[in-house]
Amino acid sequence: MGHKVAVMGATGAVGAEFLSILENRNFPMDSLRLLASSRSAGKKITFKGEKLLVEELKHGSFKGIELVLASAGGSVSREFAPSAVKAGAVVVDNTSYFRMFPDVPLVIPEINPLEIKKHKGIIANPNCSTIIMALPLYPLHRAFGVTRVSVCTYQASSGAGARAMQELREETAAVLEGRPYQRTIIPFPYAFNLFLHNSRYNPETGYCEEETKMINETRKIFNEPAFRLTAVCVRVPVLRAHSEALNIEFSREVTPAEAYEALRKAPGVRILEDPPKNRWPMPSDASGQDPVFVGRIRKDRSRENTLDLWCVGDQIRKGAALNAIQIAELL
Amino acid sequence: MGHKVAVMGATGAVGAEFLSILENRNFPMDSLRLLASSRSAGKKITFKGEKLLVEELKHGSFKGIELVLASAGGSVSREFAPSAVKAGAVVVDNTSYFRMFPDVPLVIPEINPLEIKKHKGIIANPNCSTIIMALPLYPLHRAFGVTRVSVCTYQASSGAGARAMQELREETAAVLEGRPYQRTIIPFPYAFNLFLHNSRYNPETGYCEEETKMINETRKIFNEPAFRLTAVCVRVPVLRAHSEALNIEFSREVTPAEAYEALRKAPGVRILEDPPKNRWPMPSDASGQDPVFVGRIRKDRSRENTLDLWCVGDQIRKGAALNAIQIAELL
Numbered sequence: 001m002g003h004k005v006a007v008m009g010a011t012g013a014v015g016a017e018f019l020s021i022l023e024n025r026n027f028p029m030d031s032l033r034l035l036a037s038s039r040s041a042g043k044k045i046t047f048k049g050e051k052l053l054v055e056e057l058k059h060g061s062f063k064g065i066e067l068v069l070a071s072a073g074g075s076v077s078r079e080f081a082p083s084a085v086k087a088g089a090v091v092v093d094n095t096s097y098f099r100m101f102p103d104v105p106l107v108i109p110e111i112n113p114l115e116i117k118k119h120k121g122i123i124a125n126p127n128c129s130t131i132i133m134a135l136p137l138y139p140l141h142r143a144f145g146v147t148r149v150s151v152c153t154y155q156a157s158s159g160a161g162a163r164a165m166q167e168l169r170e171e172t173a174a175v176l177e178g179r180p181y182q183r184t185i186i187p188f189p190y191a192f193n194l195f196l197h198n199s200r201y202n203p204e205t206g207y208c209e210e211e212t213k214m215i216n217e218t219r220k221i222f223n224e225p226a227f228r229l230t231a232v233c234v235r236v237p238v239l240r241a242h243s244e245a246l247n248i249e250f251s252r253e254v255t256p257a258e259a260y261e262a263l264r265k266a267p268g269v270r271i272l273e274d275p276p277k278n279r280w281p282m283p284s285d286a287s288g289q290d291p292v293f294v295g296r297i298r299k300d301r302s303r304e305n306t307l308d309l310w311c312v313g314d315q316i317r318k319g320a321a322l323n324a325i326q327i328a329e330l331l
Numbered sequence: 332m333g334h335k336v337a338v339m340g341a342t343g344a345v346g347a348e349f350l351s352i353l354e355n356r357n358f359p360m361d362s363l364r365l366l367a368s369s370r371s372a373g374k375k376i377t378f379k380g381e382k383l384l385v386e387e388l389k390h391g392s393f394k395g396i397e398l399v400l401a402s403a404g405g406s407v408s409r410e411f412a413p414s415a416v417k418a419g420a421v422v423v424d425n426t427s428y429f430r431m432f433p434d435v436p437l438v439i440p441e442i443n444p445l446e447i448k449k450h451k452g453i454i455a456n457p458n459c460s461t462i463i464m465a466l467p468l469y470p471l472h473r474a475f476g477v478t479r480v481s482v483c484t485y486q487a488s489s490g491a492g493a494r495a496m497q498e499l500r501e502e503t504a505a506v507l508e509g510r511p512y513q514r515t516i517i518p519f520p521y522a523f524n525l526f527l528h529n530s531r532y533n534p535e536t537g538y539c540e541e542e543t544k545m546i547n548e549t550r551k552i553f554n555e556p557a558f559r560l561t562a563v564c565v566r567v568p569v570l571r572a573h574s575e576a577l578n579i580e581f582s583r584e585v586t587p588a589e590a591y592e593a594l595r596k597a598p599g600v601r602i603l604e605d606p607p608k609n610r611w612p613m614p615s616d617a618s619g620q621d622p623v624f625v626g627r628i629r630k631d632r633s634r635e636n637t638l639d640l641w642c643v644g645d646q647i648r649k650g651a652a653l654n655a656i657q658i659a660e661l662l
Contacts, residue, residue, distance in 0.1 A: 148633050152483035152576045154525055154565060168523075169507060176504050192499075192570040193615045194485055196627060196641060201609040206587065206629025206639070208609065215632065230633040232576040232641070234485060236567045239523040245483045245563040247578075256537065278532040278539065284524045296527060298537025301546065302479050302561040308537070310527060310563070 002028035006065045006089070008080065009072030010034035010054055011043060013162035014094055017321035018069050019047055027325065035061050036072070062087035067331070069324055070094060085121030090331060092123050092324045096209075099124040099217060106220045109326040110267040111138045116330050123327055126221060127213040128319025129153050129233065133244050134218055135292040135318070136311050139266035140259055141222065145251040147305075148228040151214065154236045154243040155197065156283060158315045160185060165239055172237070190237055197233035208233060240316060241283035246309045253305050256297045268318065269294055281312040289314055290322055333359035337396045337420070339411065340403030341365035341385055342374060344493035345425055348652035349400050350378055358656065366392050367403070393418035398662070400655055401425060416452030421662060423454050423655045430455040430548060437551050440657040441598040442469045447661050454658055459650030460484050460541065460564065461548040464575050466623040466649070467642050469553065470597035471590055476582040478636075479559040482545065485567045485574040486528065487614060489646045491516060496570055503568070521568055528564035539564060571647060572614035577640045584636050587628045599649065600625055612643040620645055621653055 005022070009015045015036070022029065034045055034054045041056035055061065057076070062068065062084040070077050070084075074097035081091045081098070098104040105115035106124045108131055116123060126134070133151055140146060157168040164185045172191040174181035181191075188195045199209035207215075211231040219227045263269050272281045273295035281293035292313035300306035313319055336353070340346045346367070353360065365376055365385045372387035386392065388407070393399065393415040401408050401415075405428035412422045412429070429435040436446035437455045439462055447454060457465070464482055471477060488499040495516045503522040505512035512522075519526045530540035538546075542562040550558045594600050603612045604626035612624035623644035631637035644650055 150481060150578055150631075150633065152563070154485070154567065172503060172523075173507050176500060176507070187609075188613060189615045192503075192568065193613055194567060194569055194574060195613050196609075196611045198609055201606060203606055205632065206627065207632070228633040230578070230631045230639070232483070232578075232639060234574070234576070236485065236525060236569075237523065238525055238568065243525060243565070245565070247481055247561070247563075275532060275534055278518075278527075278529055280527045282519060282524055282526045284520045296537065300481075300561045301536065301538070302481065302559040308561070308563060 002030040003066045004031045004064055005029050005067045005069065006033040006035055006062060008035045008057060008068055008070040008076065010045060011036045011040040012071060013158055013165065013316050014071035014320045016162070017316045018071065018325065019045065021321050021325050023048055025325065027329070033061070033065065059083040062089050065089045067092070067328055069328065071320065081122055090119065090121060090123065092125060092327050094125040094320050094324050096127060096213060098122050099126065100220065106217060107327050108134055108221055108323060109330055110135060112221055112223070113330055116327060125320065125324045125327065126217045127210070128159055128315040129155060129210065129242055129244065130214050130217040131319050131323055132242050132292050132311060132313035132315070133214065133246060134221055135268045135313070136263055136266065136294045136309060137246065137248065138222065139262050139269070140248060143262040144254045144258070146248055147251050148249040150247040151229070151231045152245045153231065153233045154238070155233060156236070156238040156240050156242055156315055157190070158240040159235070159242065168237060168239065192237060194234055194236045197235055238283045240314065241286040241312055242315045242319065243283060243310070243312045246311065247300060248307050248309060249303065250305045254307060256299060256307060259297045259307055259309070263294055268292060271295060280310055283312055286312045286314045288317065290318055292318060333361040334397045335362045335395055336360050336398045336400065337364040337366055337393065339366045339388060339399055339401040339407065341376060342367045342371040343402060344489055344496065344647050345402035345651045347493070348647045349402065349656065350376065352652050352656050354379055356656065358660070364392070364396065390414040393420050396420045398423070398659055400659065402651065412453055421450065421452060421454065423456060423658050425456040425651050425655050427458065427544060429453050430457065431551065437548060438658050439465055439552055439654060440661055441466060443552055443554070444661055447658060456651065456655045456658065457548045457552060458541070458544040459490055459646040460486060460573055460575065461545050461552070462650050462654055463573050463623050463642060463644035463646070464545065464577060465549055465552055466599045466644070467594055467597065467625045467640060468577065468579065470593050470600070471579060472553065474593040475585045475589070477579055478582050479580040481578040482560070482562045483576045484562065484564045485569070486564060487567070487569040487571050487573055487646055488521070489571040490566070490573065499568060499570065523568060525565055525567045528566055569614045571645065572617040572643055573646045573650065574614060574641070574643045577642065578631060578637065579640060580634065580637045582636070585638060587630060587638060590628045590638055590640070594625055599623060602626060611641055614643055617643045617645045619648065621649055623649060
C-alpha cells in the first residue's frame with residue numbers, strides 16, 4: 001500500500017531532485033501528482049518510465065492527496081500549503097516561509113526526528129546551508145558541548161534554483177567567448193566572480209537573511225535558543241554543492257581524533273580525505289551524493305578548545321529534497 | 332636620472348603586471364632588462380611602445396643592474412637573488428623563499444615602510460593573501476588593539492600564476508561543451524568547483540603552507556611574534572582578485588562606525604559598499620585596481636568585542652606587483 005503524493009514546484013531544481021529521489025528510494029506511492037505554476041503546466045516529466053503531466057497548482061489541487069512535497073518558493077507555500085492541510089494532506093515544505101513558526105516542526109531526521117510527531121499539517125525543511133552545517137556540528141555538540149561556531153560558506157548557484165544554474169553556465173560561456181550577456185536571475189556578475197549572499201540585508205544587524213536563517217534555524221533544530229553562532233554567506237561560481245568552513249569552540253579541549261571518532265559513527269556524515277595527497281572534500285565529490293562530506297579537522301592555532309572543520313554537501317539533495325523525503329519516510 | 336632595472340620572471344602573471352605598473356607609474360628608469368627561463372627567452376614584450384627582448388636568466392645577468400623585481404618562483408629566487416645582490420643590485424622578491432629570513436625585511440609600505448632601511452640586498456614582498464588581509468587589519472589593530480583574527484579566504488586562480496588562469500578558462504570551456512580536458516597545473520577539478528588551498532599540507536599542524544604564511548608573515552610585518560591569527564585558505568573558480576572574510580576580536584568594544592572611520596583614512600584601503608542595494612566588494616570590482624576594497628563591517632552576534640569585515644583585493648596587483656614596486660619607490 002502506497003501514498004497519494006503531490007510535488008509542488010515539480011519543474012524546479014529541487015522538484016526534479018524530489019522525483020529522482022522518490023524513484024531511487026522506491027518511495028511507496030499509489031499516485032503522484034506534479035504541480036507547478038501556469039507557466040510550466042502542460043509540460044511532461046518522465047517518472048519510472050511513465051510520462052506525467054505537470055498540472056497548474058490551484059487551491060483545489062490537493063483533493064485526496066496525503067503528502068505534499070513543496071518547493072515552489074515561500075510565497076507559493078504561504079498561499080497553498082494551508083489549502084493542502086485543509087484537504088487532509090501533510091505538507092513537507094522546503095521553503096523558508098513556515099520554518100520559524102512555533103507550531104511548525106523544523107526537522108533534520110538525523111538530529112531531531114521526534115519533532116515530526118508534533119506537526120499540525122506542516123513540517124518545515126531547514127535551509128540548505130543550515131542542514132549541511134548542522135549534520136556534522138550536532139554530533140560534536142552532543143559529545144563535547146559546543147560553546148560557539150563561526151562559519152563561512154561557499155555556496156553554489158543551485159541555491160538560487162535551476163534557472164540560476166543555467167544562468168551561471170550561460171554567463172560563463174559568454175565571458176569565455178567575449179560576448180555580452182544579460183543576467184535576469186542573479187543580481188551580480190557571477191562568471192568567475194563571487195559576492196556576499198544576495199538575500200535581503202538587514203541594516204539593523206548587518207546580517208543577510210541567509211545568515212540569519214543559519215543562526216535561527218540551528219537554534220530551533222538544536223532546541224537551544226541561545227546557541228552562539230555567526231555566519232558569513234558567500235555565493236561562489238560553483239554549480240552545485242555548498243562548502244562550509246566551521247570554526248568550533250568547545251567547553252573543554254577536544255582533540256581532532258576525538259572529533260573524527262564522533263563523526264565516523266554520525267548518521268548522514270562521511271569522512272572524505274586523503275591527507276598525504278592534500279585531498280579534502282570538494283563540491284565535485286558531493287554533487288548528486290547523499291552524505292555531508294567532512295574533512296581536515298584540526299586544532300585552531302589561535303585559540304584553546306577550538307577546532308576547524310571543512311564540510312561539503314549537495315545543496316539540492318541533502319540540503320533540500322533528500323532531507324524532505326527522509327522526513328516523509330519517518331511520517 | 333633613472334635606474335637600471337631587471338624583471339625576473341617577466342613572462343608570468345606578476346611579471347606582466349610589473350611591466351604594466353612600471354609603465355603606468357612612470358617609474359624612473361634608464362634601462363629595463365627582461366629575464367625569464369630559457370623556455371621564454373627570445374620572446375618580445377612591448378614596453379612603452381618599444382619591443383624588448385626577453386633574455387635567459389643567468390648568474391651573469393645582473394651586471395650594472397641596480398634594482399631587480401623578482402617573481403619567477405621560490406627556487407629561482409633562491410638560486411639567482413644572491414648573484415644579483417653580489418652584482419650590487421637590490422632585489423625586491425615576490426616569492427616566499429626569503430620572507431621569513433630574520434635579516435630580510437618583509438614589507439607592506441603602508442604598514443612597516445621603515446623596515447626597508449634594514450635591508451642587506453633583499454627585501455621580501457609578502458604573500459598576496461597576507462597583504463590583502465593586513466591592509467585593513469593593521470589600522471584597526473593600531474587604533475583599537477586586535478586580540479585575535481580568524482580569516483577564511485576565497486582565492487582566485489591568479490594566485491597560481493598565468494598558466495593556472497588559462498587552465499581555469501580552458502577547463503571551464505571544456506565542461507560547458509561537454510568535452511574532456513586534461514589539467515596540468517591545477518591538481519583538482521577547478522571548473523565550477525573549489526578546493527582547500529593546494530599548497531603543501533603539514534600533518535603536524537593541520538595547516539597548509541598558504542595558511543601558515545598568512546599567520547607567520549602577519550606576525551613578522553606587525554612585529555608581534557605572538558599575534559593570534561588562524562586562516563582557512565580556499566581556491567575558488569574566480570580568475571583574479573582574492574576575497575577574505577575576517578572575524579576580528581578586540582580588547583574592548585569597537586563599533587562598526589569606529590572601524591569605518593579608522594579605515595576611511597587608512598592608506599591603500601577603500602570602503603566600497605551600497606548597503607541598501609546589498610552591494611559589497613566583489614572580485615570584479617578589484618580586478619586591475621590598486622586598493623583593497625572593504626565593506627560590510629558589522630558586529631559579530633555571537634561574541635562580545637568582535638567585528639566581521641569583508642575585503643577584496645587584486646591578487647596580482649596590490650597582492651604582488653604593486654606592493655613590490657611601492658617598495659622599490661621607497662628605496
